[in-house]
Amino acid sequence: MASTSNKQRLTGRRVALIFVAGFGIVAAVNFTMASLAVGGFHGVVVNNSYVASQNFNRWLEAAEASKALGWKASAERGESGHVTITTQYVPEGAVVSAELRRPIGEHAFASLDFAPKGGGTFASTQPVDAGRWTMRLTITSGDDVWISESEL
The missing domain is CATH 2.60.40 (Immunoglobulin-like)
Incomplete structure (x- = not known):
């Protein structure tokens, strides 16, 4: 009785494809998140953050x-x-x-x-x-x- 095995060998080409696919997913997610962050920034930059912090409680009130x-x-x-x-x-x-x-x-x-x-x-x-x-x-x-x- 002969048994046939369908296990595929892990070749260098397969490992390379796994690495490329993995890093491709990471890069795609990073670029997407960076574009969403830059496109959604509506903040105001102040000239002097220390002076702005001194007024913060008054602004809240x-x-x-x-x-x-x-x-x-x-x-x-x-x-x-x-x-x-x-x-x-x-x-x-x-x-x-x-x-x-x-x-x-x-x-x-x-x-x-x-x-x-x-x-x-x-x-x-x-x-x-x-x-x-x-x-x-x-x-x-x-x-x-x-x-x-x-x-x-």
């Missing part, structure tokens, strides 16, 4: 005070480039302004003033260039200040 107001706002850029802010729970007579910056690439900045349109809606007095912007929206009513940052 201001953020908590803004949140406690319960105000809400959403922004939308129309075809003409003008930005419309729709608010909820914001008192009448509030003043709305915004600072815009490009999150990556060219260093561009813009300031926007808004005119009230009624019903909690505000429209920018000037258009914004097309493209990706990070908007820091500030709503002020008396001593109350609400600040939010979002993509535009």
